[in-house]
Amino acid sequence: MxxxxxxxxxxxLLIRDxxxxxxTTQGWDITVAENGQRAIDFxxxxxxxxxxxxxxxxxxxxxxxxxxxxxxxxxxxxIIMTGxxxxxxxxxxxxxxVDDYIIKPFNVNQLFKVVKKVVEARINMSGSQVG
Amino acid sequence: xxxxxxxxxxxGELHVQDVLVEFLTGLGYKVCCVTDIVAALDVAQxxxxxxxxxxFNPFAKDGFEAVTRLRRAQPAIGAVMMTGNPTLExxxxxxxxxxxxxxxxxxxxxxxxxxLERAVAQYHRDREMASLRKRIVxxxxxxxxxxxxxxxxxTCGTGxxxxxxxxxxxxxxxxxxxxxxxxxxxxxxxxxVRVKPAHKDDIALHVCCAGQRGF
Numbered sequence: 001m002x003x004x005x006x007x008x009x010x011x012x013l014l015i016r017d018x019x020x021x022x023x024t025t026q027g028w029d030i031t032v033a034e035n036g037q038r039a040i041d042f043x044x045x046x047x048x049x050x051x052x053x054x055x056x057x058x059x060x061x062x063x064x065x066x067x068x069x070x071x072x073x074x075x076x077x078x079i080i081m082t083g084x085x086x087x088x089x090x091x092x093x094x095x096x097x098v099d100d101y102i103i104k105p106f107n108v109n110q111l112f113k114v115v116k117k118v119v120e121a122r123i124n125m126s127g128s129q130v131g
Numbered sequence: 132x133x134x135x136x137x138x139x140x141x142x143g144e145l146h147v148q149d150v151l152v153e154f155l156t157g158l159g160y161k162v163c164c165v166t167d168i169v170a171a172l173d174v175a176q177x178x179x180x181x182x183x184x185x186x187f188n189p190f191a192k193d194g195f196e197a198v199t200r201l202r203r204a205q206p207a208i209g210a211v212m213m214t215g216n217p218t219l220e221x222x223x224x225x226x227x228x229x230x231x232x233x234x235x236x237x238x239x240x241x242x243x244x245x246x247l248e249r250a251v252a253q254y255h256r257d258r259e260m261a262s263l264r265k266r267i268v269x270x271x272x273x274x275x276x277x278x279x280x281x282x283x284x285x286t287c288g289t290g291x292x293x294x295x296x297x298x299x300x301x302x303x304x305x306x307x308x309x310x311x312x313x314x315x316x317x318x319x320x321x322x323x324v325r326v327k328p329a330h331k332d333d334i335a336l337h338v339c340c341a342g343q344r345g346f
Contacts, residue, residue, distance in 0.1 A: 085219055086219070087217060087218070087219050087222060090219050090222040090223055090226070091217075091222055091233060093226060094222055094225055094226045094230065094232065094233060095232060095249070097229075097231075098226060099226070099227075100223070100226060100227060101222075101223045101226055
C-alpha cells in the first residue's frame with residue numbers, strides 16, 4: 001500500500017511545522033494549509049485520506065471547511081483540533097460526522113494514533129480500492 | 132420521511148417513552164420500545180430497523196458498547212443519543228462511535244424530529260452505499276471472467292470471438308444499469324461508472340470514484 005495522504009490546516013505556523021515534520025517522519029504524505037481557502041484549493045486538485053483541521057481560523061473556520069468537505073467529498077475523514085473546546089462546537093462537529101475532536105495542546109504521538117486509527121478504519125471499510 | 136423508518140427506542144422513563152411513541156407514530160414512524168440494551172440486541176438479530184434512539188442516562192456505562200454491538204448486527208443503523216447530562220467528553224465519545232446526533236434533555240419534540248430525520252436519511256445512504264460496493268465487487272468478478280474468456284484461443288473463427296465480446300458487453304451493461312446512479316446531497320458525483328472501449332477490439336470497464344478514494 002502507498003503512503004497515506006493527509007491535509008493539515010492550521011493558521012499557526014508552529015502547529016503546521018510540527019505536524020509536517022512529525023507525519024513526514026512517520027512516512028506519511030502530508031500537505032499543510034494555512035487557512036480554509038488554501039485547504040479548499042488543495043482538496044480541489046489532490047486526493048487525501050484525511051483532513052486534520054484547526055477549528056478557530058479567520059474567514060473560513062474549521063467547521064465551515066468541514067461543511068464544505070461534506071458537500072464536495074462526502075464522508076472523507078475529518079478530525080478537528082481546537083484550543084477552545086466547547087459542548088456546542090462538539091455537537092456541531094458530531095452532526096457534520098467529524099471523526100474525532102482533539103483538544104489543544106495535544107500530544108503529537110497520541111494525535112498520530114488517532115489519525116492512523118481513523119484512516120485505517122476507513123480504508124478497511126472501503127474494501128478494495130477502485131479507480 | 133419514509134413510512135418504513137423503524138425506530139427502536141431504548142431505555143428511559145416509561146412516561147417519556149409513551150409520549151415519544153405517540154408523537155413519533157403520529158409522524159408515520161414505526162416505533163418499538165425496549166427497556167434495556169439486552170432486549171434491543173435480541174430483537175436486532177431478527178428485525179431490521181433504521182435508527183436506535185437510546186436514552187443514555189440509565190445506561191451510561193454500556194450505552195456505547197451497545198451501539199457497537201447493534202452495529203455488528205445491523206451495520207447501517209443510525210444511533211441517536213438522548214441525555215440530560217451532556218458533557219464534552221460524552222459528545223466526543225459519541226463522535227468516535229459514529230452516533231448520528233445527541234439530543235439534550237429537556238428537548239423540543241421538533242428538535243428530536245430533526246435528529247431522527249437526519250439519522251434515517253443517513254441510514255438509507257449507508258444502505259445504498261453498501262449495495263453499491265457489493266455491485267462493484269460483482270462487476271470486478273464479471274470483468275475478470277470476461278478477461279479469462281477473451282484470453283481463450285478462438286478456434287472457431289472470428290464469429291465466436293465477436294459473440295463473446297457482444298455477450299460480455301451486454302453482461303456488463305446489464306450489471307451497470309442499476310449502478311449508474313447519481314445521489315443527491317453530499318454523495319452526488321462521488322460515484323461515476325463509465326463503460327468505454329479502450330481499443331476497438333477490447334471492452335474496458337472504468338469505475339471511478341470521483342472525489343474521495345473508495346467510499
